[in-house]
Amino acid sequence: MAEPDLDALFGEDNAEECSAPKVHPALLAAVKSLAAEAWPVARSELLGESDAAAVKVRLPLAPALARDVDLALEAMNAQDWSDCASKAAAIRKEAWNALMRDKGWQRPCDKELFMLVELILALCAHASGSPATAVQHADGAFVFAAAGAFRSCALLFIRLLDDDARRAYQAKENAVCGSFPDTPPLDASLSRSDSKKRLERRPSPSPCELVELLKLRRPFLFSHPDWPAAARWKSLAYLDGNVGHRLIPAELGAEVGAASWREELIPFHRFLKEYLAPSCFEQTSSTAYLAQHELFEQCPVLRADIPVPSSWQEVLGPPTRCNAWIGTHSTLTPCHWDSYDNFLAQVQGFKRVALLAPEQASRLYVKAATGTSAQGNISPVNVEDPDLAKYPEFAQAEVHLVDLSPGDVLFMPSGWWHQVRALSPSISVNFWY
Known part of the structure; x- marks a missing residue:
């Protein structure tokens, strides 16, 4: 960093x-x-x-x-x-x-x-x-x-x-210009063979419906409320004006751990100007990610833009943690599972999530190791583009693909494997319970 x-x-x-x-x-x-x-x-x-x-x-x-x-x-x-x-x-x-x-x-x-x-x-x-x-x-x-x-x-x-x-x-009037896209890239549509694996989107569930869905311990996709962030965060100038002066931890580079990958503590203004704005105008080679960061605790001015829905509060209470994920196109979170139930809300831009049930772990070549893999919760397999010569057992894995658009929420129960890739510059917020 x-x-x-x-x-x-x-x-x-x-x-x-x-x-x-x-x-x-x-x-x-x-x-x-x-x-x-x-x-x-x-x-x-x-x-x-x-x-x-x-x-x-x-x-x-x-x-x-x-x-x-x-x-x-x-x-x-x-x-x-x-x-x-x-x-x-x-x-x-x-x-x-x-x-x-x-x-x-x-x-x-x-x-x-x-x-x-x-x-x-x-x-x-x-x-x-x-x-x-x-x-x-x-x-x-x-x-x-x-x-x-x-x-x-x-x-x-x-x-x-x-x-x-x-x-x-x-007062310095140095706002960054640009906005997040309204449509996904043309090459982002799922193939016909993939489309049968997609989850069906449902309306936002009532508290009673949410209770029943959670009992199933299966992922489900629904529409989130009309948060103020849906309109406000579309503009990079709005984000810059409110938090451009703040410092954030950014991951720079496409592949975590590669020689070109690094972490930096940088002004949010620079993150927006040098990485997000170019990515919003065209696909560039520079990848940058503010990943799994408690931005709304650090920057309370943004917290009111994305309130926890009352139905979630009624059923589950306040979340254990709320994280922001803001990045260019092509950011990638490797296949892993979380120990929390996870509501992943897409606020701006588009992402693709690959989901695998816990029982698919035997096909994911997970090794017990030290450091970030100490829990045995990270797979080396790129589940969207697997190297079957190196990981032949993965050919038998059942993968569900979910494309997230602005306004979508994907519920992923704890223990479910998931890999997340940005199809465009993107803002996601996840709520852990």
């Missing part, structure tokens, strides 16, 4: 958005509380004093950084914001370089150190009068933070400062 150029995001006048305010007491208290709660444990691990540090790994971050963080916190407590920012920025650079060099942080303390200095830098930016930069640093912490104190602190910055940051961004 490449490091974003925060200083260049808005130009050299970024720090001049407004005169320097007094530091918001809630933000100062939140960072101080987080440092008091989380830093002592991380500090001990960084210095090699904890049991966690006894694991025999190469230490990516020098123990001397613990003292540097102490000095940055002393400057923060003294409200010497220039000195605090200088010290925290140097620590952040060291932590980021370790992430890049080792393709991931080796210990919890390494990630916690990075998130803490991001939030210290957010506080420094706020103190210097730059809500935009403060929110960007909070985004940097949010992207890496699981539920808990770090995420809560990042979201507090966003809640208190993002309105000002967004207004400053909108």
Whole structure:
């Protein structure tokens, strides 16, 4: 994941958005509380004093950084914001370089150190009068933070400062032009032999009908409510104006794990301008994906555009998690299964989903492995275009193909295998239960 150029995001006048305010007491208290709660444990691990540090790994971050963080916190407590920012920025650079060099942080303390200095830098930016930069640093912490104190602190910055940051961004009049397509590509239609495997689309079920359908533990396709997102998100300018100033984790490249594939933390504006807009005008060779990201928690301004339907709420309650999937044409999520029941809603653009029942697992050549395959939930087979010389048993697999258009929702029970490919630039939202 490449490091974003925060200083260049808005130009050299970024720090001049407004005169320097007094530091918001809630933000100062939140960072101080987080440092008091989380830093002592991380500090001990960084210095090699904890049991966690006894694991025999190469230490990516020098123990001397613990003292540097102490000095940055002393400057923060003294409200010497220039000195605090200088010290925290140097620590952040060291932590980021370790992430890049080792393709991931080796210990919890390494990630916690990075998130803490991001939030210290957010506080420094706020103190210097730059809500935009403060929110960007909070985004940097949010992207890496699981539920808990770090995420809560990042979201507090966003809640208190993002309105000002967004207004400053909108005033610059640099919106991205373009819109998502109304029709799928001409070559996207299923063949006659494939069409018999398609699921029939049904109207949006009532709560009683939904209960009965869920009991079957089979996929079903239906129409979702007329969300505001159906009209609003069609325009790239709308998305840019509301969240173009925010930082997001983007996957760049068509094949996950390939030499050309990489992850970057980039401004949403750049993601829209360099990848989505060209893909909306014509099919390009550049593939980019904001995949399985909690965008609506990070950017609450979009949350009201896609409310959870009342019938789902009545039957199932609130979702466990809601993810955004935004990308160019040709993005591909490999064949896998989820441990959650999944409502996949197509909001803009078109996608094709290949579905296989749990009992088809024996034909999917799944290997027990470490890392992302540790659950045994990822198949190496491209189920739309299988290499039968390499995976001959897959020839006997039963695959159901489903084409999703704007307004469609596909329910996939937990344990069902699915592979998802974008036929056009696309926005999907999935609700896990």
